[in-house]
Amino acid sequence: MSHNVVDKKIVEYVSHLARIDIDNKEKERLTYELSKIIGYIDKLKELNVDSVVPTRGGFSETNIFRSDTAERKDYFVDMLKNAPAQEDNHFKVPKIIE
Amino acid sequence: MSLELLDLHGWEISQKIKETKISEEEVFSFFKERIQKLDKHINSFVEIYSNPVRESKESSLCGVPIAIKDNICIRGKRITCASQILNSHNAVYDATVIRALKDKGLSIIGTTNMDEFAFGSSTENSCYGPTRNPWNLECVPGGSSGGSAAAVAARLVPFALGSDTGGSIRQPASFCGVVGFKPTYGRVSRFGLIAFGSSLDQIGPITTNFVDCAHLLNIICGFDEYDSTTSKKNVPDFTKSLIDNIRGLRIGLPREYFGEGLDSEVEKAVRETAELLEKEGAKIVEIALPHTQYAVATYYIIAPSEASSNLERFDGIKYGMCKKNEDLLSLYKNTRKEGFGREAKRRILIGTYSLSSGYYEAYYIRASKVRTLIKKDFEDAFLSVDAILTPTSPVPAFKLGEKVDDPLSMYLSDIYTISANLAGICAVSFPCGFTKTNLPIGAQLIGRPFDEETLIRIGFTFQQRTDYHKRIPPLVGG
Amino acid sequence: MEYEIVIGLEVHVQLATESKIFCSCPTDFESSPNTNICPICCGYPGVLPVLNRKALELAVRVACVLNCRVNKRIYFERKNYFYPDLPKNYQISQYELPLGEEGFLVLPSSKKIRIKRIHLEEDAGKLIHKEKYSLVDFNRAGIPLLEIVTHPDISSPEEAFSYLNYLKMTIQYIGVSSCDMEKGFLRCDANISVKKKGSESLGTKVELKNMNSFRGVKNALSYEAQRQINCLKNKKNIFQETRLWDEIKQKTFIMRTKEEAHDYRYFPEPDLGDFIVDDILIESQKEYIVELPVAKRERFIKMYGLSDKEVDILISDLSLANFFEEANKQLFQPKSIANWILGPFLELVNSLEGGMDKVELSPYNFSKIVQYFLEGKLNNLAAKKLLALSIRNNKPIDEIIEEEGLSQVSKEDELIAFVEESLKENQRAVNDYLGGKQQAVMFIVGQVMKKTRGKANPKVVRELIERKLKQKE
Numbered sequence A: 001m002s003h004n005v006v007d008k009k010i011v012e013y014v015s016h017l018a019r020i021d022i023d024n025k026e027k028e029r030l031t032y033e034l035s036k037i038i039g040y041i042d043k044l045k046e047l048n049v050d051s052v053v054p055t056r057g058g059f060s061e062t063n064i065f066r067s068d069t070a071e072r073k074d075y076f077v078d079m080l081k082n083a084p085a086q087e088d089n090h091f092k093v094p095k096i097i098e
Numbered sequence B: 001m002s003l004e005l006l007d008l009h010g011w012e013i014s015q016k017i018k019e020t021k022i023s024e025e026e027v028f029s030f031f032k033e034r035i036q037k038l039d040k041h042i043n044s045f046v047e048i049y050s051n052p053v054r055e056s057k058e059s060s061l062c063g064v065p066i067a068i069k070d071n072i073c074i075r076g077k078r079i080t081c082a083s084q085i086l087n088s089h090n091a092v093y094d095a096t097v098i099r100a101l102k103d104k105g106l107s108i109i110g111t112t113n114m115d116e117f118a119f120g121s122s123t124e125n126s127c128y129g130p131t132r133n134p135w136n137l138e139c140v141p142g143g144s145s146g147g148s149a150a151a152v153a154a155r156l157v158p159f160a161l162g163s164d165t166g167g168s169i170r171q172p173a174s175f176c177g178v179v180g181f182k183p184t185y186g187r188v189s190r191f192g193l194i195a196f197g198s199s200l201d202q203i204g205p206i207t208t209n210f211v212d213c214a215h216l217l218n219i220i221c222g223f224d225e226y227d228s229t230t231s232k233k234n235v236p237d238f239t240k241s242l243i244d245n246i247r248g249l250r251i252g253l254p255r256e257y258f259g260e261g262l263d264s265e266v267e268k269a270v271r272e273t274a275e276l277l278e279k280e281g282a283k284i285v286e287i288a289l290p291h292t293q294y295a296v297a298t299y300y301i302i303a304p305s306e307a308s309s310n311l312e313r314f315d316g317i318k319y320g321m322c323k324k325n326e327d328l329l330s331l332y333k334n335t336r337k338e339g340f341g342r343e344a345k346r347r348i349l350i351g352t353y354s355l356s357s358g359y360y361e362a363y364y365i366r367a368s369k370v371r372t373l374i375k376k377d378f379e380d381a382f383l384s385v386d387a388i389l390t391p392t393s394p395v396p397a398f399k400l401g402e403k404v405d406d407p408l409s410m411y412l413s414d415i416y417t418i419s420a421n422l423a424g425i426c427a428v429s430f431p432c433g434f435t436k437t438n439l440p441i442g443a444q445l446i447g448r449p450f451d452e453e454t455l456i457r458i459g460f461t462f463q464q465r466t467d468y469h470k471r472i473p474p475l476v477g478g
Numbered sequence C: 001m002e003y004e005i006v007i008g009l010e011v012h013v014q015l016a017t018e019s020k021i022f023c024s025c026p027t028d029f030e031s032s033p034n035t036n037i038c039p040i041c042c043g044y045p046g047v048l049p050v051l052n053r054k055a056l057e058l059a060v061r062v063a064c065v066l067n068c069r070v071n072k073r074i075y076f077e078r079k080n081y082f083y084p085d086l087p088k089n090y091q092i093s094q095y096e097l098p099l100g101e102e103g104f105l106v107l108p109s110s111k112k113i114r115i116k117r118i119h120l121e122e123d124a125g126k127l128i129h130k131e132k133y134s135l136v137d138f139n140r141a142g143i144p145l146l147e148i149v150t151h152p153d154i155s156s157p158e159e160a161f162s163y164l165n166y167l168k169m170t171i172q173y174i175g176v177s178s179c180d181m182e183k184g185f186l187r188c189d190a191n192i193s194v195k196k197k198g199s200e201s202l203g204t205k206v207e208l209k210n211m212n213s214f215r216g217v218k219n220a221l222s223y224e225a226q227r228q229i230n231c232l233k234n235k236k237n238i239f240q241e242t243r244l245w246d247e248i249k250q251k252t253f254i255m256r257t258k259e260e261a262h263d264y265r266y267f268p269e270p271d272l273g274d275f276i277v278d279d280i281l282i283e284s285q286k287e288y289i290v291e292l293p294v295a296k297r298e299r300f301i302k303m304y305g306l307s308d309k310e311v312d313i314l315i316s317d318l319s320l321a322n323f324f325e326e327a328n329k330q331l332f333q334p335k336s337i338a339n340w341i342l343g344p345f346l347e348l349v350n351s352l353e354g355g356m357d358k359v360e361l362s363p364y365n366f367s368k369i370v371q372y373f374l375e376g377k378l379n380n381l382a383a384k385k386l387l388a389l390s391i392r393n394n395k396p397i398d399e400i401i402e403e404e405g406l407s408q409v410s411k412e413d414e415l416i417a418f419v420e421e422s423l424k425e426n427q428r429a430v431n432d433y434l435g436g437k438q439q440a441v442m443f444i445v446g447q448v449m450k451k452t453r454g455k456a457n458p459k460v461v462r463e464l465i466e467r468k469l470k471q472k473e
Helices: A008-017 A024-046 A075-082 B002-007 B010-018 B024-042 B096-103 B146-153 B170-176 B210-220 B264-279 B290-313 B328-339 B342-355 B361-381 B407-412 B418-423 B452-465 C053-065 C157-173 C214-233 C279-286 C293-304 C308-315 C318-330 C334-351 C363-375 C380-390 C397-404 C412-425 C427-434 C440-451 C458-472
Strands: A090-094 B045-053 B065-069 B107-112 B159-164 B179-182 B202-207 B250-254 B283-287 B387-391 B427-434 B440-447 C003-014 C077-080 C090-093 C100-106 C112-122 C126-129 C133-137 C144-150 C186-196 C206-211 C242-246 C251-254
Touching: A008 A024, A008 B342, A024 B290, A024 B342, A024 B361, A024 B407, A090 B328, B002 B024, B010 B024, B010 B210, B024 B045, B024 B065, B024 B107, B024 B146, B045 B146, B065 B146, B096 B107, B096 B210, B107 B146, B146 B159, B146 B170, B146 B202, B159 B179, B159 B210, B170 B179, B170 B427, B170 B440, B179 B210, B179 B452, B202 B210, B210 B452, B250 B264, B264 B283, B264 B387, B264 B427, B264 B440, B264 B452, B290 B342, B290 B361, B290 B407, B290 B418, B290 C077, B342 B361, B361 B418, B387 B452, B427 B452, B440 B452, C003 C157, C003 C214, C053 C100, C053 C112, C053 C144, C053 C157, C053 C279, C090 C112, C100 C157, C157 C186, C157 C214, C157 C293, C157 C318, C186 C214, C206 C214, C214 C242, C214 C251, C293 C308, C293 C318, C293 C334, C308 C318, C308 C334, C318 C334, C318 C363, C334 C363, C334 C380, C363 C380, C363 C397, C380 C397, C412 C427, C412 C440, C412 C458, C427 C440, C427 C458, C440 C458
Parallel strands: B065 B107, B065 B159, B250 B283, B250 B387, C206 C242
Antiparallel strands: A090 C133, B045 B107, B159 B202, B179 B202, B179 B427, B387 B440, B427 B440, C003 C144, C003 C186, C077 C090, C100 C112, C112 C144, C126 C133, C186 C206, C242 C251
């Protein structure tokens, strides 16, 4: 019986970082599942990768630029309409407790 | 006359329209009625448009209906990634590929079902319920582009677009008996594709045959100034590769793909495919892709990491679902709790974990390094072969519910498709046989970066000599 | 002082581009809320960033002028955290490999402040806090920012002020940003600690935020330094924390909740490729590097014989400094020209919306005004009026003088009648003067000026009056 690679505390921490609320039942299930998955992923530790350069993305071109020309388009009309909460042409958010 | 449409592929339909043997409206109505009649069994569509979304009138495929996976933005249309959190989202702009389809006069008929945010290999993780495999309604169509693959297989639409991050076009194509092409990373713009794994995602065509596939690739490939990851490499006319000749081509069979876990019927069908290709003049060579066993682990760090970051934008503030709350933190946590399904949450948490302080080196960086090794495996292999032939999936379509509670087992079934995304190279699945229970079997061809042409040539040649791609599921009139 | 202050500054500068860093939305700050927005800068599903070439060029320019080592192959990273002004809930920034490293800025005091790093990133939107909720305006989201971080080389609040001033001027001089802190184009956070003089180990670092002006930064640092020194003296603990500056109360206070250490989960931005900063790009940006503020200051003091204070104002704006120099090329009268610029000219410029940008008057015509004043062709009032009339349109000076009749009247025979009239009408002033009150003559001069509607040469008038009055004695 393998011990949990990922324990409840880590699941709590990570779900807070990801801003997802999880109840206790979910926490249990996720701890078990994540533990199993990360346990499998630890397979990568078998390899010696010291001298290997990490791959950083899938792109093939460098120096892809846009020119500095400004265009005002009218997306904002639809975008403000899409806002779940809106006031005075601003997006509205509940109280930020600092 | 209408039923003849079932025997025609997309390009042939467009020819008939051009020859005024049939009108666009008739074609659209035909498929729309078919969807309305038959999709209740399959559940492949999310939205069906009463009127086609189309614009200009020119090109080789004009007037032909096409279905779009529910993660590609169509301006003014409801695009949800099969997720509650985007339930009320109407796209405010067209994806570049949609612009391309509109410019070439195709008719968009609707959006297709998928695993939520493309997280899955079975299209069971959808807020609209699962899509069923038209060959056997108790089986999954594969995922995450299951809706697109099922719709094309059931001839509800001549072709569709899907997206592929770890096999999401190819695997459902193989489960449904259709052709699913993942172009080289950078061939097709991702602007407007709701991102899952940014360094892995590509949009690609799902068709019944390689002719339509080549035509669609012609339309959607090309450098895009809105996508910094697209390639400036010249896009050839892929239809010029529709040649019935593979003499001298060297095709590799990687030994790691023919070992434990591979279903015997699948293996038989793929080996018979190799024999056919050899008869046509190709040279079959055994090759090695030594880091194959690490591909799933590598992918399931990199993809969820990128996804966890890409999905941070769904916060109930700018668009989509919003769970009203007294304070900001509760807004975030409850919206995302209610809005994301189980698999989405799992992936976000795995990804967040892999990137977090203390784990980043051991997981994300390490996986990025193994990715380099996997890429090199292919670079080495392509020194001695022109294409690689493998099964697309270790098993044919499994039963609904079979793997849904065992995520790791679901992940492991991606073993054959995942490496092509990690290496950024092109790959295609095409039907190469059927099981005893009449489930399709798919073979996969993997090609050099930007060498879609060789894969099309091999596939086309194969389809000149077989009729697997012409078979229609009995349920829908085959 | 038995304690030493150790300060590091982190400055964010908005780059003067027409469009945002990753999309083509305009960057003007005058637009109504949420009109300079598009799906890309607002993190809509499916969008992708594409880098504004000008933003990279301007960033390279700053890296060069600050003597940084420019990294030749750079990439961007995502900084992940949730906040409503951050549309994607991650910011595209740089971490491992910033654009420039290990540069420096030398202050007029000759103190060298080392620059640890400079990097490019996108700005966030603006939040307006109401009582029970907040409102977000994304106009600012996506504007290109340059982050400039110093080593903790600054040793006093005054030095911090000087650094900010010279950094601002330097960046302004090379055309990268107006650095107007009031408009939010430049923002500054500070790190400060204190230690016993001579001690090797640094004290506990406190982060200061919410300073809205250079003076605010100076005052915040002064207050905080004293607070920390008091803590040490009273053997109280200094905690590593973030404190906010209260401009009204002139104190720093701790942020209400203890800010947890952010786990930003930096990783390379997969939607952007690498950028090669080659020698051609670097050389092309070096061409914009003009004479810098410290050098200009030294030269002005030497060449024009002006005071430190006068020079400081002249060089604070490059277009003002250039105006001054051009005027002196026509008429080498640095002291007078400086007086006229620092006085009436600047007063007018500051009242113009857009400042120096809106000045149409050429340095040549300006020098002419000063010349006429010095020659006595115009009196003080007339010259000021002429300046006000020509600053927006640069009409030929002689034309305006003609039209407005601004020529000063200096001929005695033209003025004598007015003088005699005024003397007659102002017996009391005359008597006061004769009675010993010398200054009463100025009152009579004023009356003549009134009668001549400001055109009389006040010196000549005064002479005439005094001569007449002497005759009376």
